[in-house]
Amino acid sequence: MRLSRYFLPVLKENPSEAQIVSHRLMLRAGMIKQSAAGIYSWLPMGFKVLRKLENIVHEEQARAGHIAMQMPILQSADLWRESGRYDDYGEEMLRMQDRHGRDMLFTPTAEELITDIFRSHVGSYKDLPLTMYQIQWKFRDEIRPRFGVMRGREFYMKDGYNFDLTKEDALHAYNRHLVSYLRTYERMGLQAIPMRADSGPIGGDDTHEFLVLADTGESEVFYDSAVTDLTFGDREIDYDDVAQCQAVLEEFTSKYARTDETHDQALFDAVPEDRRRTARGIEVGQIFYFGTKYSEAMGATVQGPDGKPVPVHMGSHGIGVSRLLGAIIEASHDDKGIIWPEGVTPFHCGIVNLKQGDDEADAACSALYKSLTALGLEPLYDDRKERAGGKFATMDLIGLPWRITVGPRGLKNGVVEVTCRRTGESEELPPEQAIEKIA
Numbered sequence: 001m002r003l004s005r006y007f008l009p010v011l012k013e014n015p016s017e018a019q020i021v022s023h024r025l026m027l028r029a030g031m032i033k034q035s036a037a038g039i040y041s042w043l044p045m046g047f048k049v050l051r052k053l054e055n056i057v058h059e060e061q062a063r064a065g066h067i068a069m070q071m072p073i074l075q076s077a078d079l080w081r082e083s084g085r086y087d088d089y090g091e092e093m094l095r096m097q098d099r100h101g102r103d104m105l106f107t108p109t110a111e112e113l114i115t116d117i118f119r120s121h122v123g124s125y126k127d128l129p130l131t132m133y134q135i136q137w138k139f140r141d142e143i144r145p146r147f148g149v150m151r152g153r154e155f156y157m158k159d160g161y162n163f164d165l166t167k168e169d170a171l172h173a174y175n176r177h178l179v180s181y182l183r184t185y186e187r188m189g190l191q192a193i194p195m196r197a198d199s200g201p202i203g204g205d206d207t208h209e210f211l212v213l214a215d216t217g218e219s220e221v222f223y224d225s226a227v228t229d230l231t232f233g234d235r236e237i238d239y240d241d242v243a244q245c246q247a248v249l250e251e252f253t254s255k256y257a258r259t260d261e262t263h264d265q266a267l268f269d270a271v272p273e274d275r276r277r278t279a280r281g282i283e284v285g286q287i288f289y290f291g292t293k294y295s296e297a298m299g300a301t302v303q304g305p306d307g308k309p310v311p312v313h314m315g316s317h318g319i320g321v322s323r324l325l326g327a328i329i330e331a332s333h334d335d336k337g338i339i340w341p342e343g344v345t346p347f348h349c350g351i352v353n354l355k356q357g358d359d360e361a362d363a364a365c366s367a368l369y370k371s372l373t374a375l376g377l378e379p380l381y382d383d384r385k386e387r388a389g390g391k392f393a394t395m396d397l398i399g400l401p402w403r404i405t406v407g408p409r410g411l412k413n414g415v416v417e418v419t420c421r422r423t424g425e426s427e428e429l430p431p432e433q434a435i436e437k438i439a
């Protein structure tokens with residue numbers, strides 16, 4: 001992409017309304033623009049990152065054997081009356097009436113709707129196990145939306161729902177989600193620690209939240225520092241193997257790690273003192289097992305092996321896709337701006353032309369742009385007639401992992417300058433080697 005033809009409204013100043021660094025940087029880097037409290041327009045570069053995150057979520061859900069689909073953002077109140085949550089859900093639910101006076105709502109989550117779809121079409125235990133998920137906009141009328149996309153009112157969530165014949169099968173689905181979440185977050189350059197949590201309005205008695213440790217996190221957490229040594233990495237796993245997935249659950253949740261809602265000081269005291277930590281965390285996902293709470297309320301049964309109707313065992317599992325942009329920036333930035341992990345960066349490399357209009361420099365930049373594009377390494381070419389300092393500051397702010405600087409002097413020596421955003425180290429290399437270095 002050429003910057004002269006893009007839409008990247010970077011801000012020079014720190015917006016006063018931003019209290020945390022990710023909110024400040026997303027506004028300054030021209031990624032989002034608030035349209036109302038807790039509601040944002042996703043400008044081109046923010047939208048590009050959002051789609052990269054969404055693609056990673058889709059890939060890891062597919063790997064786990066979960067099926068993508070999509071439900072509407074507006075729902076009828078009828079299903080929520082059936083489950084009894086229409087009144088329980090309280091002020092966070094945005095309610096409205098259509099022109100015929102029918103009660104509607106802007107979906108905050110979708111257990112009822114997916115259960116209705118299931119009960120309309122699935123009648124036999126032979127059709128189980130079944131996990132379907134969507135990535136869809138949600139609305140929760142937060143009383144105090146804040147911290148940009150971190151706590152919005154309209155936000156993008158992956159919500160998945162499993163349907164199983166027995167509790168054991170549903171707990172295996174729970175473990176499949178835990179594994180897929182560990183992989184998902186690591187691919188985004190994040191360490192998200194599974195912690196025992198409270199089930200809140202979703203319900204159920206088994207639930208873990210996934211938290212990214214960050215001083216600006218809203219959750220207070222207590223954990224054994226040994227959990228921060230755990231990584232899933234690129235180990236192979238058979239998602240259908242119950243024992244393998246159970247082993248991952250035990251490996252990642254046997255050490256003490258809890259949010260303040262479920263914290264148990266007596267258990268925490270059993271952790272060796274030098275390993276006890278309290279911190280703050282950003283909740284980037286949550287998985288739930290809630291048994292037959294919705295299937296009994298809504299008559300979602302299947303014919304069991306003995307021919308008798310059985311209410312299915314369910315769970316729901318969410319990832320805060322839009323919140324993740326904030327969490328990644330909180331975990332990866334410096335005083336000059338964002339530092340995108342390579343797996344989620346909007347563009348792989350910036351090209352800075354020190355003398356736009358100089359034939360040799362322009363030609364070298366265009367050749368670099370072509371070669372990088374041919375390799376699938378999306379470059380953002382700053383071809384504006386701007387001072388070098390301004391171009392460097394923009395590249396540092398928007399946080400691309402690599403920058404290639406092209407100028408007449410370097411070209412006389414047959415070299416360009418390659419700079420790594422994370423380390424700040426620069427090296428002069430011939431253009432071909434520069435491309436090899438960043439590929």
Ligand SMILES: Nc1ncnc2c1ncn2[C@@H]1O[C@H](COS(=O)(=O)NC(=O)[C@@H](N)CS)[C@@H](O)[C@H]1O
Pocket residue numbers: 108109110111140142149150151152153155156157158159160161202283284285286316317318319320321322323
């Ligand atoms: N106001 C919000 N703004 C941004 N992200 C949010 C907000 N509320 C929740 N999330 C994200 O959405 C994830 C899932 O939300 S949840 O309430 O925990 N779970 C559910 O709604 C389940 N129905 C999952 S299918 C959270 O872990 C969090 O990362």
